[in-house]
Amino acid sequence: MRILSHMPRLPILTRATADKHELYERAVQNSEGEIDFVRDTFRSLRGTHASRLREDFCGTAASACEWVRRGPTHRAVGLDLHAPTLASGRKRHVAKLTSDQQKRITLLKRNVLDPGQPSVEALGGKPQIVLAMNFSYWIFKTRPVLRDYFAAVRRSLDPRGVFFLDHYGGSDAYLEMQERRRIGGPRRGFTYVWDQALYNPVTADKVCHIHFEFHKGPAWRNAFTYHWRLWSLVEVRELLVEAGFRDVHVYWEGDDGRGGGNGIFRKTTRGEACRCAIAYLAAIP
Numbered sequence: 001m002r003i004l005s006h007m008p009r010l011p012i013l014t015r016a017t018a019d020k021h022e023l024y025e026r027a028v029q030n031s032e033g034e035i036d037f038v039r040d041t042f043r044s045l046r047g048t049h050a051s052r053l054r055e056d057f058c059g060t061a062a063s064a065c066e067w068v069r070r071g072p073t074h075r076a077v078g079l080d081l082h083a084p085t086l087a088s089g090r091k092r093h094v095a096k097l098t099s100d101q102q103k104r105i106t107l108l109k110r111n112v113l114d115p116g117q118p119s120v121e122a123l124g125g126k127p128q129i130v131l132a133m134n135f136s137y138w139i140f141k142t143r144p145v146l147r148d149y150f151a152a153v154r155r156s157l158d159p160r161g162v163f164f165l166d167h168y169g170g171s172d173a174y175l176e177m178q179e180r181r182r183i184g185g186p187r188r189g190f191t192y193v194w195d196q197a198l199y200n201p202v203t204a205d206k207v208c209h210i211h212f213e214f215h216k217g218p219a220w221r222n223a224f225t226y227h228w229r230l231w232s233l234v235e236v237r238e239l240l241v242e243a244g245f246r247d248v249h250v251y252w253e254g255d256d257g258r259g260g261g262n263g264i265f266r267k268t269t270r271g272e273a274c275r276c277a278i279a280y281l282a283a284i285p
Contacts, residue, residue, distance in 0.1 A: 013188050014217040021060050021088045023212050024224065027183050027192035030263075031062040034133065035070060037265060041251070041282055042129060042162050051075060052158070054119055054127035056112040057136030060089035061105070068101045077122045078107045079115060113149055115156050126158040132165045138228035141205070143239060146231070150243035154285055163245065163283040167233050170276040174199055174230070190214050199230065206230045233271070233279065245283040253278045 011017055025031075042050045051073045055064040058078030067076045080086050086107050094102060106122035112132075120126055130153050140146040153163050179194040193211040200206075210224040237248045251265035252272070265280050 012214075012216060013184075013190055014214050015212075015220050016217070018190070018212065018214070018220065019088070019092075020212070020220065020223045021085065022092065023183075023190060023192070023220075024210065025060070025062055027181070027210075028134070029062055031066040033263060034063055034131075035066045037251075037280060038129060038131065038164055039070065041164075041280075045162055045249070045282060045284065046160055048160075050128040050161075052123040052125055052127045053077075053129040053131065054079065054115065054123065054156075055131045055133075056115075056153070057132060057134070058089070058107065059085050059134075060093055061086070061107055062089070062093055063131060063133065064105055064107075065089075065093040065097060065101075068097065068104045072100070075104045075123050077105070077119045077127070079110045079112050079119065080107070081109060081111060083109055113152055115152065120156070126156060126161070128158045128161040130157055130161070130163045132163070135166060135168060135228070137165065138206075138226075138231060141229040143235075147239045147243050150240050150245070150283075154244040157285055159285060161285065163240075163285075165236070165281045165283070167231075167236060167279045167281060168277065169233055169279075170274050172275045174201070186215055204230045233281075236281065240281070240283045245285055247284040249282045249284070251280040251282065 051071070053064065053067045053076045055061060055076065055078045058064055058080045061078035064076035064078040068074045086109060089107060094105060094107070097105070108118055110116065137146065137149060140149055157163060175196060176199055177196050181192045183190055183192050191213040193213060195209040195211060196206070197209055198207040206228045208226045208228065209222045212220040212223055233250065240248045249267055252268045253261040254264045254266065256262040261278055271277060271279070
C-alpha cells in the first residue's frame with residue numbers, strides 16, 4: 001500500500017506575506033552564476049585559486065555566502081551601511097550555512113569608502129577578490145568620489161587580487177520606461193517591474209524603482225528605489241586607471257538570439273551597439 005505524504009501548501013504570495021529581499025533575489029540575482037564567473041576569471045587572470053573575498057554593498061550577502069560554500073578554505077566579508085538588509089542576510093542566508101561555513105563569513109555595517117582593518121582581520125589578510133555588483137557603485141555621482149572609492153579598493157586589495165564590477169548600458173538605459181517580467185507560478189509567483197522613472201541627460205542623474213505585483217491584493221510599489229548616476233563604460237574604465245589599476249578587462253554578455261542575454265560573458269575590446277548590454281569588468285592592480 002502506498003502512503004502519500006502531503007507537504008503543506010505555502011500561502012499565496014501577497015504584499016502582506018512577501019519579503020522584498022527574497023523577491024529581489026528571485027527576480028534579478030544569480031549568485032551561483034556570479035561566483036562561477038568570478039572564480040573562473042580570477043583563476044584565468046592570476047593562474048591560481050583565491051580564498052579571500054570581500055563583497056562591497058553586499059545587501060543580504062547572497063554572493064558572499066555562496067563563496068564560502070564553494071570551498072573549505074574560502075572566507076568572505078560583506079560590507080553594507082543598511083542594518084535591516086544585513087539582518088535579513090543573516091537570517092535568510094548566513095543562518096542556513098553549516099557551522100563551519102558560518103565561522104568563515106562576517107557581515108559588517110561599514111562604509112565601503114573606508115573598509116578598514118576589521119574586514120582584513122575577518123578574512124585573515126587582504127581580500128584577493130573585491131566585488132561591487134548590481135551597479136551599486138553608481139550611488140557615487142561625481143568623478144572625485146567614485147575615483148576615491150576605486151582608490152580605496154585598490155589600497156585594500158591584495159597585490160595579486162582582482163576587483164570585479166558589473167555595468168549595464170545600451171540605448172534603453174537612457175530612456176524613461178518600464179519593463180515587466182513574470183516570475184514563478186500562480187501561488188508563489190509575482191510580476192517584477194523595473195521602472196526607469198527619470199533620466200536627466202544634462203547631469204546623467206537616474207532614478208529607478210522596483211515594484212512587485214501579485215496575483216491577489218495590492219502591488220508593492222517602490223519596494224526599492226535607486227538614485228544613481230548613469231556612468232558610461234568608458235568613464236568607469238578611465239576612473240579605475242586613474243585610481244591606480246593598471247589593466248581593466250571587459251567581459252561582454254552574449255545574445256540569446258531573442259533579444260536577451262545568454263549569461264555567457266567573454267573578454268572583448270569591442271562591444272555591440274544594442275538596446276541593452278550587460279558586462280563585467282575585472283580590474284588588475
